[in-house]
Amino acid sequence: MKLSEFFVTGEPLIYAGMVAIVLVTCAIVFLLTYFKRWGWLWREWLTTVDHKKIGIMYILSALAMLFRGGVDALMMRVQLAFPDLNFLNSQHYNEIFTTHGTVMIIFMAMPFLIGLMNIVVPLQIGARDFAFPYVNALSFWSFFFGALLFNISFVIGGSPDAGWTSYTPLAGAALSPGPGQNFYLLGLQLSGIGTLATGINLMVTILKMRAPGMKLFQMPIFTWSTLVTCFIIIFAFPILTVALALMTIDRIFGAQFFTLTGEGMPMLWANLFWMWGHPEVYIVILPAFGIFSEIIATFANKRLFGYKAMVWSMILIAGLSFLVWVHHFFTMGAGAFVNSVFSVSTMLIAVPTGVKIFNWLGTLYKSKIQFTTPMLWSLAFIPSFVIGGVTGVMLGMAAADYQFHNSYFLIAHFHYVLIAGTVFACFAGLEYWYPKMFGHKLNQKLGKLSFWLFVIGFHITFFPQYFLGLDGMPRRLFDTAPEWFTLNFISTIGAFGMGAGFALFVLNIYYSYKTSPREKTGDSWDGRTLEWATPTPIPHYNFATQPTVKELDAFHDMKKRGETTYDESKLKPIHMPNYSGQPFIMMGLLFFSSFALVFEWIILSAVFLVAVLVMMGIHSFDYDDGYHVEVEDIKRTERQLRGLNDEHTGS
Amino acid sequence: MASSTKRIPTQHIIGYVLSIVLTLVAAWVALKSNLPTLWIIVGILLLAVIQAGIQLIMFMHMVEFESNNGHIPWNMMFHGFVAAAIVVAGSLFTMVYGF
Numbered sequence: 001m002k003l004s005e006f007f008v009t010g011e012p013l014i015y016a017g018m019v020a021i022v023l024v025t026c027a028i029v030f031l032l033t034y035f036k037r038w039g040w041l042w043r044e045w046l047t048t049v050d051h052k053k054i055g056i057m058y059i060l061s062a063l064a065m066l067f068r069g070g071v072d073a074l075m076m077r078v079q080l081a082f083p084d085l086n087f088l089n090s091q092h093y094n095e096i097f098t099t100h101g102t103v104m105i106i107f108m109a110m111p112f113l114i115g116l117m118n119i120v121v122p123l124q125i126g127a128r129d130f131a132f133p134y135v136n137a138l139s140f141w142s143f144f145f146g147a148l149l150f151n152i153s154f155v156i157g158g159s160p161d162a163g164w165t166s167y168t169p170l171a172g173a174a175l176s177p178g179p180g181q182n183f184y185l186l187g188l189q190l191s192g193i194g195t196l197a198t199g200i201n202l203m204v205t206i207l208k209m210r211a212p213g214m215k216l217f218q219m220p221i222f223t224w225s226t227l228v229t230c231f232i233i234i235f236a237f238p239i240l241t242v243a244l245a246l247m248t249i250d251r252i253f254g255a256q257f258f259t260l261t262g263e264g265m266p267m268l269w270a271n272l273f274w275m276w277g278h279p280e281v282y283i284v285i286l287p288a289f290g291i292f293s294e295i296i297a298t299f300a301n302k303r304l305f306g307y308k309a310m311v312w313s314m315i316l317i318a319g320l321s322f323l324v325w326v327h328h329f330f331t332m333g334a335g336a337f338v339n340s341v342f343s344v345s346t347m348l349i350a351v352p353t354g355v356k357i358f359n360w361l362g363t364l365y366k367s368k369i370q371f372t373t374p375m376l377w378s379l380a381f382i383p384s385f386v387i388g389g390v391t392g393v394m395l396g397m398a399a400a401d402y403q404f405h406n407s408y409f410l411i412a413h414f415h416y417v418l419i420a421g422t423v424f425a426c427f428a429g430l431e432y433w434y435p436k437m438f439g440h441k442l443n444q445k446l447g448k449l450s451f452w453l454f455v456i457g458f459h460i461t462f463f464p465q466y467f468l469g470l471d472g473m474p475r476r477l478f479d480t481a482p483e484w485f486t487l488n489f490i491s492t493i494g495a496f497g498m499g500a501g502f503a504l505f506v507l508n509i510y511y512s513y514k515t516s517p518r519e520k521t522g523d524s525w526d527g528r529t530l531e532w533a534t535p536t537p538i539p540h541y542n543f544a545t546q547p548t549v550k551e552l553d554a555f556h557d558m559k560k561r562g563e564t565t566y567d568e569s570k571l572k573p574i575h576m577p578n579y580s581g582q583p584f585i586m587m588g589l590l591f592f593s594s595f596a597l598v599f600e601w602i603i604l605s606a607v608f609l610v611a612v613l614v615m616m617g618i619h620s621f622d623y624d625d626g627y628h629v630e631v632e633d634i635k636r637t638e639r640q641l642r643g644l645n646d647e648h649t650g651s
Numbered sequence: 652m653a654s655s656t657k658r659i660p661t662q663h664i665i666g667y668v669l670s671i672v673l674t675l676v677a678a679w680v681a682l683k684s685n686l687p688t689l690w691i692i693v694g695i696l697l698l699a700v701i702q703a704g705i706q707l708i709m710f711m712h713m714v715e716f717e718s719n720n721g722h723i724p725w726n727m728m729f730h731g732f733v734a735a736a737i738v739v740a741g742s743l744f745t746m747v748y749g750f
Contacts, residue, residue, distance in 0.1 A: 235734040271742055322737050326745050334745050341744075620660065 001599070008158050011092060013075075018155050047579040049133035050540055051118050054140045056437060058115025059430065061144055065108040066423075066502065068151065072100035074499055077461075081492040083482050093478035094161035098184070099154065101164025106188060107147040109284040109418070112426040114143075114198055117226045117287060120433055121202060123531035124220045126211025126549065126565070128542045131204040133577045134619075139194035139201065141587035146191025149594055153183035157598065160184035163476065165277070166247075168258035168269040173251040179598045185248045186594040190587075192241055199233030202226055211530070214549035217311070220529040221297075221304055225290025228314045229283050232321060236279035243272035252600055267332055274325035282321040285417065286314055288425030289356060292378045295432050296363050298525055299375040303553060305362035306355075313352030320349045330401045339398035346396035353389060357382065372525070373447035377428035380455045381420055388416025391466065406476075409469025415462045427454075427505065435524035439536050440516035442508050450504035457497025464491045528556040533565040535641035541629055544638045545570045566638055573628040580624070586615040666709025673702050 008014050032038050048054060075096055079088045088096065118136070122129055130136045153159045157179035162171035171181050206227045210219070219227075246257045247269065256262030258269045297304040304310065326334065326342035360382055369375065391413040395404050404410055435441045464487040473484050480488050522536040533555045534542060547565040551557050558564065593608030638644070677698045680691055707713045713723055 231730070235730065239738060265746065268742070268746060271746055275738060275741070322734065323741075325741075332745075335748075338745055338748060620663070 006156060008155055013088075013092070014155060021155065042581070043579070046584050047137075047581045049129070049137045049577050049579055049583075051122050051129050051133065051136060052437070052538060052540075054136055055115045055118030055120075057140060058111045058118060058143070061147060062108050062112035062115060062426070063506070065103050065111070065147060065151075067506075069100050069103040069108055070499060070502060072096045072103070074495055076100065077492040077495040079478065080480050080488050082489070083480050083485060085479075088478065090478045091161065094163075094476070095154070095159035095180070097476055098160050098163050098166075099150075102150065102160070102184065102188070103147075104418075105164065105280070105284070106191060107143075107150065109422045109426070110195060111143055111147075113229075113284060113287040113422070113429075114195070116291065116426075116429045116433065117198075117202060117222075117229075119437060120429075120531055121223050121226050122205060122209075123436070123534060123538070123542060124223045124529050125206060125209065125214060126530050126543055126547050126554075127205060127209040128574065129577065130201050131209055132201050134580060134583065135197050135201050137580065137583035138587065139198040141583045142194030142197070142590070143191045145587045145591035145594075146187050146189075146194065149190060149591055149598070150183055150187030153180060153187075157183060165270070165273055167273075168247065168250075168264075168266040169260045171247065171269075172259050172266075173254075174259065174261075179600075182248070182251060182598040182600070185244050185251070186598055189241065189244045189248070190590060190594050192237055192244070195233060196237045196241070199230045199237065203230035203234065206230070210549075211543075211546050211554075212548050214554070217308065218549055218552045218554070220553075221293040221307065221310060222287070222290035222529075224311050225286045225293075225314055228318045229286045232279045232283050232286070232318050235322065236276045236283070239272055240276035240280075243269065243276065246272075248597075252597065252602075267329070270329050270332065271325070274328040275322075277328065278325040279318075279321045281414075281418070282317060284422045286317065288381075288421045289314065291425040291429040291432070292360065292381055293363075294529065295374045295378045295428055296360055297553075298432075298527055299370040299372055299378075300363050300367035301370070301526075302363055302367045303528075304359070305365075306359040307552060309355055310359050313355045316352040317349060320345060320352075324349065327396055327398070327401070330398045331405045336398075343396055343398040347393055350389060350393050350396075357386060372431075373442065373444055373451055374428040374432040376448060376451050377424045377431070380451070381424045381428075384420030384424070384455075384459070385417060388413055388420055392417065404469060406474055407469035408465045408473045408475060411475050412462045412465035412469060415465070419458055419462070424455075427451075432525070433531070435519050436522070436531060436534075436536060436538065438513075440512060440518050441524060443512045443516060446504060446508040446511055450501045450508060452501075453504060454498050454501025457494045457499075457501055460494025460497060461491050462494070464488075464494075523555075523559075528553040530554050530565070533558065535638070537641075539634075539637050539641065541574045541576055541634070544574075544634050564642075566642060568635065568638075571631045571634055573630055574634065575626055575628055577626040578624050582615060582619055582622075586612055586619075589615060662709050666705050669705050669709075670702055673698050673705070 007018075032041060045053060045057065075088060076093065079085055079093060118130075160166065160171075160176075160180045160183055162176055162181060162184075166181065166184055169175055171184075206219070206223060246255070249255045250257050250259060250264075256264040258264050258266050260266060293304055293310060323345045324342055326332075326338065327346045330339050330342070360378075364379075369379075391409070395401055395410060395413055431442050431447060468484055468487045468491070471484060471487070473480065473488075519536045522534050522538075523532040524536070525532070530547065530549075533547065543565055545565065545567045547554065547558070555565075589608050589611045593605050593612060596602075596605035596608060677695050680686065680694045680698070684691070686694065711724070
């Protein structure tokens, strides 16, 4: 293979991207060397198994991916602003809408939410870490290297260009030769390992490691949403794993599962993809519901209205999410009966979702609302999401879907649910739990400004797209026609508004780091759940003594009774896991193995795979049982953090 | 930790080797054996059932002396069967029925 085939050549924008990558890498290497931080990076971050640090790494990566996907989006919007603009050619446009979709769903939305779950869930249930901290680190690095593999495709080898759904036969070897599509398959496969492992890990954590006394129906609602999400992950992700493996075997080893020749069934890919894909959209929306519920209850200063109904509607949504996948391809032509069945099941999902909407309104009803930034995101979510939901029901009617299918109406619909649901929740959740993670709040003024820019920009971007769809503009079109000019132009203006909102959000992180007052207590917002009972910064073992939970909103209940979670008389040595470099190395090796497979260098790939197996073998015989934090150390840390006097420390 | 006295995870190693062997056998049956198609399908299904059994017994603590003769996760198994049934029956329903 020639070097000019290995690197992507001939595109000024991509050359600029390469230069940017080289410069940023040099800058990072220089800064780490200059400040002598390599050891710190390795000891504190790359080898960590602490759920709080892993969560922060997830969120940082997700923000980077949001930037990447956002730049893709802005480039698309620029191209579509004027007819015949030729900012991007058709091939480049295809690559960009493919990477935009894949990055936003797989490498932005999920990791962002999993990052928040990482940090918050163990704290909410009064646990000291995940059930399997080592596996948690493994999950993160598998996601990180999966994302890396997918993202380098735009400078090395060429990006995938068959859409984030990668429908066969287009995505098969015959019509999409070259490494591009392999990047998609292996990037997703690699990060999928981590997602599945996190699903199992969090499920065990929630089921087995709750604080004494906490019954299932006393768990905070975000933990509930995480548990339900874990079920969906565990049942849905294997389908994706198998589908990706089948297509990989098709493309690299010449099988005929999804091909046009050799009795392959191209539509079976769409079928399998959406069997995972539909539950997937609930994987990213249910935690968002959980986040909004927490925030709305906190800032309405009320117990969440209809807690049990909320939980049951999430469980119902999770169950129904496995029974609606065909609505993504009604136009395949499966006949009236099949389409009707899935049309009905699709519309059924609106029922539990509606229940949740009314419960949020019920929580807000007659309450004294504090308009903080996280609350603003949550309040903006409700009407915006309803617009997305209602148009979703329109799409769910099979007969009408023949009109809407593959048009901008669909684009507008799923951006209304995914941005107003998931992205708003990511911002809201990050701002809400930010003081818990970093010891200071994000600046409210800048936060509100970025909120308004983003939300107004969002509606200006996507509301016109409903009408573009009704005017017949198909999706994935790289060049618009003059009759769609006005609405497209408005939409592009909105997109830059969202971009400005995001930029301001990132700026706010820096600004707040410099200027925000540091938190003195752990309870930044007068919270209701146990994560606010820990001091800030949270000691690495989270809870010195495990609290006993008596009712929902455990911390609110404790505050009313004047109790804290800390009971010095009950201190015992705490068993904690040791940090380990293995997850990073193991997944790094798997990354190289996948990279070699992308270029179909089978032997090299096998060599790295054997190295991964050796690492697994080493870990199997690794009898590291962790260490104990001594009572004296705990006492010292807690007294210092809680500002207690230390007359009896005896040290 | 109850298991910290037992240093070599014999059961896991046996289970791991057995699952690899079974996978290789299934691949051989499908690709290299010259059996009739029906027998190939029956053979693979049979191997899959044995594979699932190994997973449950060797890895999933179904029969474990230390924890009151094991814990059988009926709930999860039921949901697993339902999910598998949806995938298989659902695919047949949408891909074959109605055309």
